[in-house]
Amino acid sequence: MSAGLTLQTFDIASVVWRESFEALLVVGILLTWSARAAPEARGRVTSWILAGAGAGLALALMLALMMSRASDVLEGDGEDILQMIMAAFAAVLMLRMVFWMRAMERGQTGDIANRAVRHVKTGNWLGLATLAALAVAREGAETVVFLFGLMASSQGWQAGFVVAAGLFGFVLAAISFWAFKTGSKLISRTVLSRVSEVLLLILGSGLTMLVVDKVISLGIFSAMTEPLWDSSRLLDDGNGFGAFLAGLVGYRARPELLPLLSLGFYWLIASLAYAPPLAGKAPA
Template sequence: MTSQTLLESFRIATVVWRESFEALLVIAILQAWTVHESVETRRRAARSIAGGAAVGMLTAVGLAFLMGEASDFLDGDREEVLQLILAATASALMLRMVIWMRSSARHASSDMKSRAAGLGKTGNWAALGLLAALAVAREGAETVVFLFGMLSGSDLGSAGVVAGSGTLGLGAALMTLVAFRSGASSFSKKAVLTFSQILLLALGSGLLMAALDKAVSLDFISTMTSPLWDTSWFLDDATGPGAFISGLIGYRARPELLPLLALGGYWTTALLAYASPLANKALA
């Protein structure tokens, strides 16, 4: 397995793990209120939530099909522009997701559980299913955008590698959910969530640099300067471990000014999610 294939497999598995875990966690939250309800209520809630989740998944599959068709339809510079847009969008969404997770995820979980309980206790099963469908569709759509952003323009040609990596990520998501529900310590839960956030930020950083490279190659923007230094003697970004790190977080052995400014802005914004007042709100 080449370093490029290993990188793409890792990125796919990471995204599928994080987004699948989020979707599974949402379903678990929607069902949590039924613990002390009657058997019939639990069954009806489970059917509604499962049906909604299935609709959400089909919506994500439909989006993937449409994006694939659009990609096949385009050629030349138009395809390059689409790849640029997808990479930039995925990077921005990953950064936004981490900021949101740090600022309001806990309150959102409580609100969702309360809404689900209210709908279930009034017998509004269709609305409960719709809530599940919207939640799963959102996670699925994000997964589609992230994967298309990462794989557009990639040389990864094996569908088996993509499917295997996705399956690995889904399996990891199921195991993570089981660990959460089995009573893992709050420290372990916090560590897993923080680890997943850091991985998302790293992937977003790499996608930002991929988008910048694409914009430069299309002559949309200039790098502003010639390379400011050269560390390829220590870690070459074209081969081996350096290529893996380059694709993952956007490392460049010979960086120009614009990429440095872009990375600096990205990581400065990301760090704000871990500083007051956002961090305080997340831990409240």
């Protein structure tokens, strides 16, 4: 296999791995953490989350069809606006999930299972199902459009190569998901919570930068400055591992001021989840 073909395989597989693993990871975190938090409601919670994932898969196919026919279905910048709204909604839901998990941890001295069950009764599990649906829909639609775009521009054996590289990326995502699920059974609830929170925040960071990129490209806000530095010689965000980090955590080799301020604001909001409560219990 030539160096160029090897690099193309890595690029395709890494994109599919990232998109698929992000969706599987969110679903896995919801299933694993929710089952530990509310064992009495495991069946109901699992049903809600899997139903959300199934709905997300159906929505992914619909969104992929819409985006592939954007010129007929959406006018002007409609496709970019749709992607921006979905990414923003997903980032907010991931932040909300982290805040919810932190609140549950602070209540561990009480009956945490009953608290989680009360969340089910008050409808918060519907929000988690929505997060699962949105994660699957957004990542699934982008993966389908990405692969079909490559296949449409390929001929003969090249189309089969795209499919094979895509399947390889999905297999890697499935193996990564299995490793996460297996590890979650072997580690403590506290460690699992920390790992889950960090992964959710990282995914939310990447989504935040995607939203900012769309806002700038649509002309809603300006970038405020020219690129403040250029680290593309060290790690280019347009291909290879740099592109992987760009999609996953929001890395930019030539960042302007607005993306940096937006990313800083995101992490400032996220840090509030770990701030001590403003009012503690009065001493006895």
